[in-house]
Amino acid sequence: MKKIAIWLGLSILMMILWVAGLMIGNLIFPSNLMEMETDSDGAAGFIFFLVSALNAGIILKLIYKARYTGWKLAGLVFLVSFGIQYFMSQIETVWFNDSLGLPGNGIATIVLGGAFTLVTFTTIAIWITGKFKSEPDKNNNTPRFRFSVKKILLLSAVIWPLIYFAFGYLVAWQFEEVRLLYSGTREIDSFVEIMKGNFQSGLYLFQIFRGFLWVFIGILVLKMARGTKISKGILLGLLFTILGSSGLLLPNPIMPEMVRIAHLLETSTSSFIWGFIIAWTLWQPVPGTEMENNKTE
Template sequence: MKIIKKIAIWLGLSILMMILWVAGLMIGNMVFPSGLMEMETDSDGAAGFMFFLVSALNAGIILKLIYKARFTGWKLLGNVLLVSFGIQYFMSQIETVWFNDSLGLPGNGIAAIVLGGAFTLIAFSVIAVWITGKFKSEPDNSNDTVRFRFSFKKIVLLSAVIWPLIYFAFGYFVAWQFEDVRLLYSGTTEIDSLVEIMKANIQSGLYLFQIFRGFLWIFIGILVLRMVGGTKISSGILLGLLFTILGSSGLLLPNPVMPEMVRLAHLLETSTSSFLWGFIIAWTLWQPATENN
């Protein structure tokens, strides 16, 4: 019966996510008028199915985080909001701002996305925490003796070396292999060597920007690791799925900013690299401290 109840909650929250997503876009566009509501539609219902699929994936992974969390009440709600909004909207939109010369998204459009996303996730998180009973239930103190130490040296290594390595490797060997991607961001279909591209990335400041993003990703990862129990592997899988689903599933939907092949290239690039990155963060930083520590 518990499984049936959880499935029913998931399906109900998936539909709720769809409604709140549309409502969030409408609110965002009312406050910051833009053309974001002019999305492509598909008369055969394929777009509607994809929208439900994306909503179900997002609702499902947030629910998984809530169920695994040791926190309850407002502490749980605050952490769920920070994690979900941070991954789905903040981390993606600061990169949109960086590349906006190529994407051409109006400032009002970015503001509308952020405001609409905040509305959607605040409303969804409140209802999800309430409907799962986590507002009233007692916190799980079974792992209180298991403390976590996060090495600053490891954090610097991850953000300054590992994350840029993953980001630029997947960017070049996956996304940059698509002609449409090269044309959008460089204005030409010519493909330079990785060395030449990295020189340009360092000169433009993109490498430093990704170090900054690496620190932010790790901050989100630490929030998740402090929230949930489980083993190093299970925590790594959860964090990888959070990064992948919340950060990349929106690319399953057509959007007015990216051409079709660019969207699909970024979907392939980010869905794979994000899972790997999330797993590496958990694997590297998950370190239960012994009583002697």
């Protein structure tokens, strides 16, 4: 009951900080982002609370499962959550901004506002959960695990681009509105033709770069979270899905309605699969070094 109360309270806090962050970002990087109209309706407030609750809940789950405490925990939780929710999404916004048309100051507002929101939220959440202790729990020492360079390369250069382009084509690209926004035509080419264009434009190389960043974030979560390989995979998949995709539940001023829905369907499915694959592929603790606490937090 106490954890539910904490979650609900932090969900409301997330809503407040989200708005405050955008206002602060807009003060430093003035833009028309706050004034741009969306196709929101009376349900927007409930959806906003739902998105805030989902984000607060998954960050709380990471905090509860973490083997660290104090400022080390705060720094890692911020790095993971900001990396997924803001950095990874906005570097892709920059790549596709010719189609999206988001002002540069608008991107800066989102990134700065997100940093403020998550720094403040993470600090308060760790304090409320009682994990701001001066000393880490010595019964939960970080296990050493093998880093396979070959597996990291395979994940970043092959598996991630395959997931990204397959889901992009089979899910998002099947929506006429998506094709019209990004290509200027309603016609749909074959997957082979699309991939030729992705290689020529450099998008494939860009996704390899993003793949390395995703794997880096995944390694941070694997090292900090307690649990079995399966539980770590579920946690990482949910982090990628909720922090990376839940914002698409909200109407936004840069994506037509059907484009937003298409990307929501595309990313919410692919992100979970991708997170689970990272955990399943990379998590190989050195025998005798892992001191796990597998209790459900």
